[in-house]
Amino acid sequence: MSDYVKIFLDESEMPRQWYNIQADLPTPLPPPVDKQGNPIGPDALAPVFPMNLIEQEVSTERWIDIPEPIMEALTLWRPSPLCRARQLEKKLDTPAIILYKNEGVSPPGSHKPNTAVAQAYYNREFGIKRLVTETGAGQWGSALAMGCRIMGLECKVYMVRISFDQKPFRKIMMQVWGAECVPSPSENTRTGRAILAETPDTPGSLGIAISEAIEEAVTDDKTRYALGSVLNHVLLHQSIIGLEAQKQLEKINLYPDVVIGCAGGGSNFAGLAFPFVRDKIHGRDVRILAVEPTACPTLTRAPYAYDSGDVAMMTPLLAMYTLGHGFVPAPVHAGGLRYHGMAPLVSHVQREGLSEALALDQVECYQAAMQWAHTEGFIPAPETSHAIAAVIREANQAREEGKQRVILFNWSGHGLMDLSGYDNFLNGHLTDYHLPDDELQRSTAVLDNLPKPPPRG
Amino acid sequence: MSDYVKIFLDESEMPRQWYNIQADLPTPLPPPVDKQGNPIGPDALAPVFPMNLIEQEVSTERWIDIPEPIMEALTLWRPSPLCRARQLEKKLDTPAIILYKNEGVSPPGSHKPNTAVAQAYYNREFGIKRLVTETGAGQWGSALAMGCRIMGLECKVYMVRISFDQKPFRKIMMQVWGAECVPSPSENTRTGRAILAETPDTPGSLGIAISEAIEEAVTDDKTRYALGSVLNHVLLHQSIIGLEAQKQLEKINLYPDVVIGCAGGGSNFAGLAFPFVRDKIHGRDVRILAVEPTACPTLTRAPYAYDSGDVAMMTPLLAMYTLGHGFVPAPVHAGGLRYHGMAPLVSHVQREGLSEALALDQVECYQAAMQWAHTEGFIPAPETSHAIAAVIREANQAREEGKQRVILFNWSGHGLMDLSGYDNFLNGHLTDYHLPDDELQRSTAVLDNLPKPPPRG
Numbered sequence: 001m002s003d004y005v006k007i008f009l010d011e012s013e014m015p016r017q018w019y020n021i022q023a024d025l026p027t028p029l030p031p032p033v034d035k036q037g038n039p040i041g042p043d044a045l046a047p048v049f050p051m052n053l054i055e056q057e058v059s060t061e062r063w064i065d066i067p068e069p070i071m072e073a074l075t076l077w078r079p080s081p082l083c084r085a086r087q088l089e090k091k092l093d094t095p096a097i098i099l100y101k102n103e104g105v106s107p108p109g110s111h112k113p114n115t116a117v118a119q120a121y122y123n124r125e126f127g128i129k130r131l132v133t134e135t136g137a138g139q140w141g142s143a144l145a146m147g148c149r150i151m152g153l154e155c156k157v158y159m160v161r162i163s164f165d166q167k168p169f170r171k172i173m174m175q176v177w178g179a180e181c182v183p184s185p186s187e188n189t190r191t192g193r194a195i196l197a198e199t200p201d202t203p204g205s206l207g208i209a210i211s212e213a214i215e216e217a218v219t220d221d222k223t224r225y226a227l228g229s230v231l232n233h234v235l236l237h238q239s240i241i242g243l244e245a246q247k248q249l250e251k252i253n254l255y256p257d258v259v260i261g262c263a264g265g266g267s268n269f270a271g272l273a274f275p276f277v278r279d280k281i282h283g284r285d286v287r288i289l290a291v292e293p294t295a296c297p298t299l300t301r302a303p304y305a306y307d308s309g310d311v312a313m314m315t316p317l318l319a320m321y322t323l324g325h326g327f328v329p330a331p332v333h334a335g336g337l338r339y340h341g342m343a344p345l346v347s348h349v350q351r352e353g354l355s356e357a358l359a360l361d362q363v364e365c366y367q368a369a370m371q372w373a374h375t376e377g378f379i380p381a382p383e384t385s386h387a388i389a390a391v392i393r394e395a396n397q398a399r400e401e402g403k404q405r406v407i408l409f410n411w412s413g414h415g416l417m418d419l420s421g422y423d424n425f426l427n428g429h430l431t432d433y434h435l436p437d438d439e440l441q442r443s444t445a446v447l448d449n450l451p452k453p454p455p456r457g
Numbered sequence: 458m459s460d461y462v463k464i465f466l467d468e469s470e471m472p473r474q475w476y477n478i479q480a481d482l483p484t485p486l487p488p489p490v491d492k493q494g495n496p497i498g499p500d501a502l503a504p505v506f507p508m509n510l511i512e513q514e515v516s517t518e519r520w521i522d523i524p525e526p527i528m529e530a531l532t533l534w535r536p537s538p539l540c541r542a543r544q545l546e547k548k549l550d551t552p553a554i555i556l557y558k559n560e561g562v563s564p565p566g567s568h569k570p571n572t573a574v575a576q577a578y579y580n581r582e583f584g585i586k587r588l589v590t591e592t593g594a595g596q597w598g599s600a601l602a603m604g605c606r607i608m609g610l611e612c613k614v615y616m617v618r619i620s621f622d623q624k625p626f627r628k629i630m631m632q633v634w635g636a637e638c639v640p641s642p643s644e645n646t647r648t649g650r651a652i653l654a655e656t657p658d659t660p661g662s663l664g665i666a667i668s669e670a671i672e673e674a675v676t677d678d679k680t681r682y683a684l685g686s687v688l689n690h691v692l693l694h695q696s697i698i699g700l701e702a703q704k705q706l707e708k709i710n711l712y713p714d715v716v717i718g719c720a721g722g723g724s725n726f727a728g729l730a731f732p733f734v735r736d737k738i739h740g741r742d743v744r745i746l747a748v749e750p751t752a753c754p755t756l757t758r759a760p761y762a763y764d765s766g767d768v769a770m771m772t773p774l775l776a777m778y779t780l781g782h783g784f785v786p787a788p789v790h791a792g793g794l795r796y797h798g799m800a801p802l803v804s805h806v807q808r809e810g811l812s813e814a815l816a817l818d819q820v821e822c823y824q825a826a827m828q829w830a831h832t833e834g835f836i837p838a839p840e841t842s843h844a845i846a847a848v849i850r851e852a853n854q855a856r857e858e859g860k861q862r863v864i865l866f867n868w869s870g871h872g873l874m875d876l877s878g879y880d881n882f883l884n885g886h887l888t889d890y891h892l893p894d895d896e897l898q899r900s901t902a903v904l905d906n907l908p909k910p911p912p913r914g
Contacts, residue, residue: 005532008465075462076544087533087607105562107834109873149831150544168628172876175883176830363555373633374606377533377564416566416873419629426632 005086005249010077015243016066020234021274021345023062024281029232029348031305032316032454037061037451040316047218048225048315052128053119054426056233064236066118073117073150074240078108082352083411087375089395096398097254098391100411101245101272102378107174108142108413110381110413111268111391115237116140119226123153127393129222134209136264137163137335137383138170139413140228142260145179155179157210158186162203163335166306166420173417184209188249191215191312205328206265207338218314229265230309230343239272241410246275249408256286256408260396262288262386263299263357264336268429272410274345277354288355289344289394291386293365295433296329298322298342299350299357301440305447307341319453320347322445323435330433332362340443351456358390361432365389366425369415381413382421462543466536466707473523475693478731478802479518480724481738486689486805487910489773490763494908497773504675505682507583510576513690521693523575524680530574530607531697534563539705541869542667544637544832546852554711556846557868558702558729559835565599565630567838567870568725569685571606572694573597576683580610587611587680591666594620594792594840595627596870597685597775601698602636603660612636615643617667619660620792623877630874648672648769662785663722663796668769675771680693681843686722687775695728698867703732704864705865713743713865714755719843720814721749723800729842729867731802734811745812748843749802750822752890753786755779755799755806756814758897764798769896777804780892781900787884787890789819790878791839797900808913813846818889822846823882825874838870839878 012081022029031039042054049057054240054290056064075454085098103111123131127257135141143159148155157179164171164183171181176376182206184387185192195202202208210227219224223361227234244309251254259276261269280286290299307322309315320341323329325341344348364384380388387409398405415422488496499511506514523531542555560568573850580588588610594596598614606610614636621628621640628638641661642649648668659665667684674682683816684691706712716733718726726747737743747756755778764779766772777798780786784797800809806812822839825846830836837845844866854863858888872879881887 005468007465010465011462072544087529091776107830107836113834146834169873171875172880173836173873175835176827176876176879178831204846224810269775370633373564374635377570377603377607379564379633416626416630419626419633423629426629 004082004252005037007082007251009244009247010311011075011079013247014079015240017063017244018066019239019275020059020064020236021277022060022061022232024278025348026281026341026352026406027164029170030319032142032318033262033451034316037191037452047321048214050123050128050224052122052126053233057231060431067121070118070121079182079244084243085376088372091371091375092392092395092399094395094399095403096395096405096407099394099406099408101241103241103268103416104411106167107146108139109141110143111238111241111410112140112143113146114240114271115228115267116143117150118237120151120153121146123224124151128153128224131224131226132156132213132217133226133228134213136206136208136338138167138417141181141337142170142173142229144226145177146177146288149177155405157181158184158209159186159202160184160206160209160335162331167417170417178230180415184212186187186212188212189215189398196217201333202328207311207325210310213316229339232445234267235270235343235345236275236347236363239274241271242273242275245272245408253314254406257407258287258289258405258407260291260387260390260407261291262337262383262407262412263292263340263342263346263369263382268345268410268412270346271344280354283446288358289390290350290355291390292333292359293334293337293386293404294359294361295332295435296338297435301357301435303444303447304347304351305451306451307447317450318344320344321350322447323440324454325448326446327443332433333418334362334386336383360386360389363430363432366430368392379409380416381415384412400443461709462541464539466701466704466857468532468536470704471536472697474730475523476696476700476735477516477519477521477693479517479689480736481735482805483738483809484542487776488773491773501542501773504673507580507585507681508691509579509583513686513693522651524578527575531571536701537562539702542833545829548657548828548832548850549852549856551852551856552860553852553854553862553864554748556863558698559699559868561830561835561868561871564725565596566873567596567600568695568728568867569597569728571604571728572685572691572695572711572724573600574607575694576906577604577608577610578681580681581608585610585681588683589613589674589679590683590685591663591670593617593663594796595624595874597794598638599627599630601629601683601685602634605636606634613906614638615641616791617641617661617663617665617666619788624874627874641669643669646672648716659785660788662768664768664782667767668771671767671771683843686724687798689802691724692727692731692802694801695724696731699730699732702729702865711863713863715744715746715864716863716874717746717748717844717864717866719794719840719869720742720749720803720816721796721801721840723803725869727800727803730812734806747812748847749814749815750789750791750794750814750843751818751832752789752892753780753795754816754892757816757842758892760901760904761804761808761910762805763908763910766798766903774907775801777801779904781895781903783903784900789890790875791819791843793840794843796879817843817846820887820889825849836872837868838872839875841869844869880899
């Protein structure tokens with residue numbers, strides 16, 4: 001048993017249904033509300049999303065069938081291998097077993113295509129011809145570009161300006177798959193123009209880019225918006241990661257003591273973790289750990305509140321941990337973790353005490369990423385390096401305690417498109433960013449004028 | 458059977474020995490010779506390579522054990538999946554079955570690490586502390602950087618200047634793994650300085666970079682040179698690709714009608730093809746097809762001759778198809794195919810009539826790559842696109858003939874580090890390069906003054 005490094009699944013063993021944690025939550029998820037605090041119904045979302053995805057968004061069915069055309073698209077790169085980081089274990093001299101789900105094997109190099117192909121499919125089935133979206137580091141934009149190409153839809157991507165500048169090749173990647181990519185804020189939308197007028201040199205943010213994408217989507221009946229994280233249906237599509245991992249773990253008769261993922265909007269974390277959260281709800285002893293940057297400490301320092309998903313407040317209000325919809329995070333390289341809020345389901349699970357959270361500095365994360373590259377070979381994405389840094393802490397603790405510990409984490413993507421961050425790190429140009437208390441207070445002040453979620457329990 | 462998309466091997470099923478085609482050749486490979494035509498012995502190579510690799514270079518043993526530390530390193534990314542390109546088949550409406558070995562799953566994204574970890578290991582065992590090499594597109598340089606890091610050696614890479622400029626992130630990748638990377642020609646060596654004095658704006662070539670690397674290697678007793686292709690021991694290490702593929706094909710009871718690989722120095726082609734060439738030698742009906750660029754048509758237009766592997770004639774003379782050691786290919790994006798010669802073993806197999814060769818324009822290859830990305834999702838390296846273009850020709854021919862045909866090819870690497878070529882293609886800036894006859898005559902004139910290989914048969 002100690003000899004395995006990779007556990008594969010055959011396609012015939014792939015999960016045929018997604019797992020919906022809403023069926024197992026101890027208390028129900030607070031509903032989306034409007035600015036007056038009234039729950040909003042599915043119809044209010046219809047200009048933004050197709051009704052078949054809205055139905056998934058509000059579903060409380062535990063298992064949802066994966067349509068055959070989505071299965072076919074997923075098998076272009078899935079099932080992804082479950083790997084053991086034996087060389088890192090040796091280097092750390094730890095009794096811990098470090099297992100990871102390698103989501104870097106997809107064409108754009110991350111977990112994002114799992115939901116991209118699904119969203120493109122459901123939009124196509126609903127008669128939609130074109131999707132508009134935003135992207136931070138570029139992982140989501142390139143994933144949706146590919147998903148749309150495979151399902152035969154057009155695609156436009158608003159890319160957060162700092163990432164657009166730092167990662168020029170992401171744009172080319174999207175263009176290879178036929179998508180249009182513009183930096184955000186842009187002159188294309190009312191929101192973008194207003195922000196550029198006020199702060200022409202803004203690095204942009206996911207919140208701004210979302211506003212621009214939604215604004216463009218709602219103006220055309222054959223166009224809809226697609227979000228790469230945060231929402232329930234996105235997390236649902238990512239559950240295939242954890243479901244595959246559970247099947248793979250069964251093959252080697254192991255169960256994790258701790259399940260770890262980095263968390264920006266929350267989808268890669270939830271995708272791996274929620275099937276294990278389900279086990280925990282049903283009595284299993286397992287720790288669930290979300291890791292975020294100190295520059296954007298949503299789960300660790302933000303209030304739980306109703307807030308909008310975007311800066312222009314075009315989305316309904318969602319109950320979640322949030323730094324305020326106007327928050328612009330410091331320009332850390334983990335662009336995918338620079339989001340002011342956190343998935344309502346991830347927030348809810350955290351609030352229910354089913355998960356823990358940890359905020360880490362980017363320098364520690366790059367050190368961890370280097371240690372990974374020097375032992376396991378693969379160069380991780382800066383987002384993924386947050387999970388790796390937490391894994392190394394857990395493995396070191398296991399050594400200090402002299403106890404075995406099975407650590408499972410989501411290797412959410414490779415860093416081959418993010419090498420400028422490594423360049424900065426190697427040249428000593430990277431600094432840590434701790435969000436100052438007064439900035440946190442300022443950015444969350446907007447929440448005072450919004451409806452409040454129900455108290456816990 | 459028609460339902461599979463990926464065939465995995467467990468680690469326990471991985472080949473434990475490399476395959477050496479020298480044991481099965483109908484006629485022996487002409488030996489390396491000096492400038493007077495005298496066969497040179499192993500000792501003459503000792504300043505360049507460690508003796509354990511020189512022994513592999515001249516070995517005629519059919520099977521050579523893979524040492525355990527190399528197996529351990531290989532399993533960081535191996536066994537690589539055998540995949541079926543079902544979506545491309547559909548798009549082409551072909552009865553052909555298109556299978557490919559996905560060598561893009563390695564940390565730097567190509568087949569090159571298969572020999573990099575082996576060469577680093579054997580050098581370490583021989584007491585060497587540092588390896589110097591050259592790289593074209595950057596695939597080999599980054600692979601050796603990783604291999605050296607894993608085996609604990611220092612590494613320096615001379616990178617062909619045009620690729621160094623076109624692919625800045627390759628340099629960072631090498632630095633992440635701890636290697637030093639300089640553009641070639643450089644001021645570091647006598648060879649480099651002489652060339653810069655004569656042609657300051659040269660795009661460089663693999664031949665020049667090899668000269669610089671060897672020049673640096675032979676000056677220090679603890680430093681050796683490592684070559685990423687061409688030589689027998691390199692092709693030996695790559696045989697694991699074809700050996701895995703054969704095991705995977707057995708699982709689905711298929712045997713290829715044609716085996717295809719792109720060929721620059723020849724190692725990815727040989728790695729997949731030679732185990733099938735062995736079958737062919739023993740009577741099996743299988744076509745073997747090498748694909749090269751029209752800008753560097755070694756197998757299709759060059760003479761079979763004794764020539765040096767590098768521009769400064771620091772290597773022994775090798776019997777091979779060669780455009781002349783001074784040949785500087787047009788700056789096509791497939792940097793890994795810009796080599797004046799061809800592996801002696803690949804040349805010999807071709808001369809024996811055991812393989813065919815095809816030269817393709819880069820525009821057709823980029824079109825093929827786009828078709829691949831739009832159906833199979835993955836973005837191929839420009840080198841790999843040559844194999845894909847040939848695969849599409851074969852698949853179209855099968856459709857025209859209305860006959861099934863099993864096509865197996867080596868998907869030698871992904872193109873995520875080579876997106877500037879796609880940018881040029883999408884913007885219509887790419888042109889074809891046909892080597893003019895008079896340039897071919899000029900560049901091969903140097904061969905007249907060198908010893909001649911024995912006539913065929």
